[in-house]
Amino acid sequence: MQQPVAKTIQHFLDYLKFQKRYSQHTIISYKNDLDAFFVFLQYQFGETPLEDIKTAFIRSWLADLKQQGMESKSINRKISALKHSLNTS
Numbered sequence: 001m002q003q004p005v006a007k008t009i010q011h012f013l014d015y016l017k018f019q020k021r022y023s024q025h026t027i028i029s030y031k032n033d034l035d036a037f038f039v040f041l042q043y044q045f046g047e048t049p050l051e052d053i054k055t056a057f058i059r060s061w062l063a064d065l066k067q068q069g070m071e072s073k074s075i076n077r078k079i080s081a082l083k084h085s086l087n088t089s
Helices: 003-019 024-045 055-067 072-088
Strands: none
Touching (some): 003 024, 003 072, 024 055, 024 072
16 A cells, blocks of 8 residues: 555544544444455555545446445445545645
């Protein structure tokens, strides 16, 4: 994982822990969601700087999750994690 991506994820997780006071379980879930997205991104599209992430990349990931049979509730959490992590960076 690229260093700026790792820093962005850590910044977001710190925000959840210290500012929002989310439970450790929730923080771990969000971390796993973000890690999964960036692994998918790298596998499908190669090294991609944060500023070059396109909506189509995210839609591709979401379609893949849906194809795997993931429930809408879980997909919505993943969308939330990704959206909020990119907005707090």
